[in-house]
Amino acid sequence: MQQDTVLGHPKGLFVLFFAELWERFSYYGMRAILVLYLTAETTDLINPGLGWTSSEALSLYGTYGMMVYFMGIFGGAAADKWLGQKKAVIFGGLLIILGQFALTVDSLAMFYSGLVLLVCGVGLLKPNISTMVGGLYKKGDAKRDAGFTLFYIGINIGALAAPLLVGYFGEKVDWHLGFSLAGFGMIIGQLVFVFGGKHLKDVGNLLKQSPTEAHLATQPLTKLEKDRVIVLLISFLIVIVFWAAYEQAGGLMNLYARDSVDRFVFGYEIPTSWFQSLHAFYVVLIGAPMAWLWLKWGNMGKESSAVFKMAVGMIIMSVSFLALMGAVYDASINMIGKAPIYWLLFSYFLHVVAELSISPVALSFITKLAPAKYASLMMGTYFAITGLGNKAASMLGVFAQKSGEMVTFGIIALACLIVGILIFILVKKLKALTHGAEEVENPPMFVEPE
Numbered sequence: 001m002q003q004d005t006v007l008g009h010p011k012g013l014f015v016l017f018f019a020e021l022w023e024r025f026s027y028y029g030m031r032a033i034l035v036l037y038l039t040a041e042t043t044d045l046i047n048p049g050l051g052w053t054s055s056e057a058l059s060l061y062g063t064y065g066m067m068v069y070f071m072g073i074f075g076g077a078a079a080d081k082w083l084g085q086k087k088a089v090i091f092g093g094l095l096i097i098l099g100q101f102a103l104t105v106d107s108l109a110m111f112y113s114g115l116v117l118l119v120c121g122v123g124l125l126k127p128n129i130s131t132m133v134g135g136l137y138k139k140g141d142a143k144r145d146a147g148f149t150l151f152y153i154g155i156n157i158g159a160l161a162a163p164l165l166v167g168y169f170g171e172k173v174d175w176h177l178g179f180s181l182a183g184f185g186m187i188i189g190q191l192v193f194v195f196g197g198k199h200l201k202d203v204g205n206l207l208k209q210s211p212t213e214a215h216l217a218t219q220p221l222t223k224l225e226k227d228r229v230i231v232l233l234i235s236f237l238i239v240i241v242f243w244a245a246y247e248q249a250g251g252l253m254n255l256y257a258r259d260s261v262d263r264f265v266f267g268y269e270i271p272t273s274w275f276q277s278l279h280a281f282y283v284v285l286i287g288a289p290m291a292w293l294w295l296k297w298g299n300m301g302k303e304s305s306a307v308f309k310m311a312v313g314m315i316i317m318s319v320s321f322l323a324l325m326g327a328v329y330d331a332s333i334n335m336i337g338k339a340p341i342y343w344l345l346f347s348y349f350l351h352v353v354a355e356l357s358i359s360p361v362a363l364s365f366i367t368k369l370a371p372a373k374y375a376s377l378m379m380g381t382y383f384a385i386t387g388l389g390n391k392a393a394s395m396l397g398v399f400a401q402k403s404g405e406m407v408t409f410g411i412i413a414l415a416c417l418i419v420g421i422l423i424f425i426l427v428k429k430l431k432a433l434t435h436g437a438e439e440v441e442n443p444p445m446f447v448e449p450e
């Protein structure tokens with residue numbers, strides 16, 4: 001498979017990069033105004049909302065956040081069995097566009113239909129576009145991980161811009177204008193994907209099977225394949241704990257920032273919602289240097305398997321919650337009773353160092369380990385697991401309302417630490433179970449300049 005390249009990566013990567021950037025713009029843009037729209041007064045003359053209570057709104061938000069990722073299982077299975085990833089992405093993109101525009105209509109029935117369309121659309125699109133990234137790289141290609149990091153940076157450019165643009169126009173002008181902006185974002189993403197299709201000819205197609213292959217596809221998995229699936233499922237356990245901790249950002253850490261952090265900088269009080277862009281901002285800032293650091297680490301002959309990186313990520317995540325405990329302690333002993341802002345900035349930073357050691361690494365890992373006939377299903381299962389993490393995060397947030405921040409942050413720090421240490425201990429065993437799936441044929445230090 002001869003491919004045109006840009007920056008040493010297949011051109012198709014940049015098609016997927018921009019398509020997913022706009023899909024995430026649409027997703028995070030809508031998410032940024034959903035709760036605000038639901039809770040805005042119906043009597044507001046300028047920009048009326050639906051007048052729900054906060055808990056009603058948060059509960060819908062939590063369910064939506066879980067469902068959207070949970071649907072990935074069906075989206076992945078549909079691609080493996082009937083559609084192939086490319087068609088699943090196009091079909092999913094269309095559903096998302098319809099969903100976003102349904103939200104622009106001022107009717108409750110259209111609002112719910114819009115949400116259902118979005119859940120189905122993202123479920124079809126998100127896992128499959130991610131699997132397609134893996135399909136661009138041959139088995140053993142050392143650039144695969146870097147490709148996923150680039151893709152992840154694209155995701156976060158969309159996630160960074162969306163709350164600012166969709167949030168601004170939705171909140172300040174008209175909610176429905178915000179939703180339609182999210183819809184236009186998705187239209188751009190869809191156009192990029194369709195017109196860039198010529199660079200994606202060889203990826204994302206339904207596996208064409210000869211009668212013998214069709215027969216083989218019905219055979220049970222081999223021992224090697226089973227072992228690899230086991231490693232994936234174990235690594236998914238890490239993922240639940242990680243996302244349960246990470247998603248505190250939108251809930252508990254958000255409330256903590258609002259109520260207990262001194263947000264004044266040079267006399268200006270930073271709005272609480274701005275902290276919501278911090279994750280994406282840090283990813284864009286340190287995504288490339290982090291990928292480079294891991295590569296260099298590997299080139300020095302040190303352990304750099306995916307499970308090892310994930311274990312390191314979990315320990316760093318644990319430290320980020322220790323920092324939050326530091327904030328709570330600091331607030332309890334200082335004069336104004338509020339924590340200095342640097343604790344929060346530091347904790348968010350560590351979140352992202354951990355995220356970059358876990359999230360794009362997991363995506364790449366799945367494309368290396370999943371048996372071809374279940375490639376999309378495994379990816380979909382991964383996203384479903386992140387959905388469970390989201391749900392667990394909100395449950396921890398509720399728990400904190402009774403038990404306090406110190407205890408909750410402490411429990412999260414401990415859970416991350418335990419999982420991290422456990423995986424450290426198991427690294428060798430887990431690696432053996434991958435049966436060399438991570439071996440690269442052309443280690444980066446020997447890659448010839450293009």
Ligand code: GLN
Nearest residue numbers: 024069155359383386387
């Ligand atoms: N923030 C990343 C994205 O939006 C990862 C989300 C996830 O894996 N649940 O793609």
